[in-house]
Amino acid sequence: MAHAARDQKLDSLLSAAAKVFAHQGFHRTSMRDLAKASGISLAGLYYYVQSKDELLYLIQSRNFDAVIAGMESALEGVADPIERLSRFIDNHLDYFAAHMAEMKVLSHEAEALEGDYLEQVNEKKRAYVRSLMDILAEVEKTHGPAHANRRMAAYLLFGMMNWIYTWYDPLGDLGVELLGQTVCRMFLGGYIGLPVSEAALPRAGAG
Amino acid sequence: MAHAARDQKLDSLLSAAAKVFAHQGFHRTSMRDLAKASGISLAGLYYYVQSKDELLYLIQSRNFDAVIAGMESALEGVADPIERLSRFIDNHLDYFAAHMAEMKVLSHEAEALEGDYLEQVNEKKRAYVRSLMDILAEVEKTHGPAHANRRMAAYLLFGMMNWIYTWYDPLGDLGVELLGQTVCRMFLGGYIGLPVSEAALPRAGAG
DNA sequence: TTGTCATCTGAACGCTCGTTCGAATGCCTC
């Protein structure tokens, strides 16, 4: 099948492009850079892709779809809210660690997209955030009112998870399992001894 | 003094440039854009600045210096490790919220710098991270061994704090005080009822 | 008035960019 061969070559182009985008940034990367990295001639790139923008869109869109699909499968049949939250986090971090270049492009080049491309990715993003906030609502229903604004907490969690493209090395000594545990524990429990009571928290009486 | 007038005009150029960089991104912004935004002619920009790169460097460098100076002053004479951590977080978030454009440029355009400029900012960054990790070491000394790798915890905290440029509105209904409290509590304590015991955490017995 | 110096500018330079186009190549079918 010719169709499959073409798709496969597009995939490898997207993979090569993601690496270069992650390394140099989208705007600093030229189509000539991508030609060199993918082994396709400059003009040849346009047989697989309509524009540089579409290339970025395809990287972001496909990987985001994969994250969302992974999440849906990870949550399937799981009822306990905390377990659902834990799986949401693990899925996000596991995919991130397994596709660092692509996820860095998704996290860092969010504003590089324009027009319809931007809107389509943003719609996925909104749905994904909504999924997390639904889980947080369930958590609150089971465990009582939260100690934080739900929306704020959601974005702080995304901050912990998405910022990892600036420092995390999946091949380093800090494994993804430890990362997932730590993020989950930090979100739900804390850094020092878990039983930190309200009164022990600072800010209450300090200027 | 003529010197002071010049410095003042450079300041206002940097401030205008930070807004445009924050809005469009560094590489997408042209010197012609900056000329328009600052009210200086294209060639006139080069009377105040050697290059577009230096412009970015000055924004990052000066604001980072301000963050660090604020931190040193906030920690002065404070002994309690948890209070020190709380002040470190508050200083970072307060400055971020008060200078969203500049801090977005500092967070998001970290890799846009090159050569000496990059190295100088990175050195500040390393020292700043070291400051946080020193505080974490003090916290551990006082409150016993932590439940997370120290370096990992530090970067997760920076993730929560730096990611806010993607979602936080200082003029919205979520005040900076609440933000600081939440980040501090999430780092130290947690989202649902603080006494979440080890056993209650998922991951242990779930696939 | 003349000269000096900081401040500012219009116009241009050389370069790289994303994209296009006409043509070449390789492969399959008849």
Next chain:
DNA sequence: GAGGCATTCGAACGAGCGTTCAGATGACAA
């Protein structure tokens, strides 16, 4: 061998980029 189609490419185009330069402007000193 001929025709058709998917694939690939060298060369070029127009546009925009960061930067430079020779010179204008205006304030102040002599």
